[in-house]
Amino acid sequence: MFRVVQISDTHIGRTRARFARNWAPLRDWIEGQKPDLVHHCGDLTLDGADDEADFELCAQLVGSLTTPFRVVPGNHDIGMPRNARQIVNDTRLARWCRYFGADRWFLDAEDWRLIGFNAMLLGSGRAEEEAQYSWLAARMAEAGSRRIAWFCHQPLFIHGFDDPDNGYWSVAPEPRLRLEALSKRFDIGLVCSGHLHRERQATIGDTQYVWCPSASFTVADAQSHLPGAAVLGAVILDFEGRTLRVRQVRLPALPHVWIEDVAAEIYPR
Ligand SMILES: [Fe+2]
Numbered sequence: 001m002f003r004v005v006q007i008s009d010t011h012i013g014r015t016r017a018r019f020a021r022n023w024a025p026l027r028d029w030i031e032g033q034k035p036d037l038v039h040h041c042g043d044l045t046l047d048g049a050d051d052e053a054d055f056e057l058c059a060q061l062v063g064s065l066t067t068p069f070r071v072v073p074g075n076h077d078i079g080m081p082r083n084a085r086q087i088v089n090d091t092r093l094a095r096w097c098r099y100f101g102a103d104r105w106f107l108d109a110e111d112w113r114l115i116g117f118n119a120m121l122l123g124s125g126r127a128e129e130e131a132q133y134s135w136l137a138a139r140m141a142e143a144g145s146r147r148i149a150w151f152c153h154q155p156l157f158i159h160g161f162d163d164p165d166n167g168y169w170s171v172a173p174e175p176r177l178r179l180e181a182l183s184k185r186f187d188i189g190l191v192c193s194g195h196l197h198r199e200r201q202a203t204i205g206d207t208q209y210v211w212c213p214s215a216s217f218t219v220a221d222a223q224s225h226l227p228g229a230a231v232l233g234a235v236i237l238d239f240e241g242r243t244l245r246v247r248q249v250r251l252p253a254l255p256h257v258w259i260e261d262v263a264a265e266i267y268p269r
Pocket residue numbers: 009011042043074076195196197
């Protein structure tokens with residue numbers, strides 16, 4: 001059995017440090033699960049896209065874990081396409097690489113190949129986006145008979161591949177089409193994402209779509225149209241042979257915060 005403890009959206013900042021306080025109880029809970037891997041689905045930092053101090057702090061905190069750690073970047077870490085205020089750019093990508101290495105990773109465990117990739121490149125038109133599609137196709141092709149698990153920050157869609165443009169909330173339609181085409185060629189058993197700060201699990205065909213909840217805050221009004229639950233938590237993924245057991249876990253040790261109540265403090269505009 002190979003256990004992944006999946007966390008997301010910790011939004012840890014050094015100056016605006018409200019959610020840095022969540023790290024100690026979160027780390028204690030993680031260690032208690034005895035994972036083989038801790039994976040973070042992005043938005044590790046509160047504002048790493050503009051404040052290097054958040055990267056320094058987060059690198060130090062995740063360095064205190066006793067298990068291997070992998071992370072994919074979120075929009076608050078490196079910016080995102082279609083965002084005039086924090087666009088994904090060379091400076092932000094380079095900063096990510098300095099602190100956390102590559103923005104994509106893979107490993108084989110049981111009869112699975114686990115692949116993390118950078119959703120913040122999707123739809124950017126950057127050369128790295130094309131390179132990532134090629135890398136993804138190659139890593140899946142060489143996986144042979146293994147099942148595939150994808151990990152990325154944004155969900156591919158809210159309801160299904162033929163969703164309209166969900167704007168901020170999911171991968172845009174054009175890159176989504178490319179991922180859909182890729183997914184049809186392989187046995188994708190899991191797509192795990194963060195970003196929405198909501199807990200949800202849905203099965204479409206042979207694929208489980210898991211939304212990992214946040215370990216910092218939830219969103220009320222702006223997400224009233226979205227399915228899933230606005231709770232804080234994490235996910236335990238137990239891979240065994242070709243099977244996968246998914247457990248959504250609530251974390252009562254983390255105080256429940258609505259973004260609407262603290263936005264002026266943590267994301268002043
Ligand atoms: Fe987030």
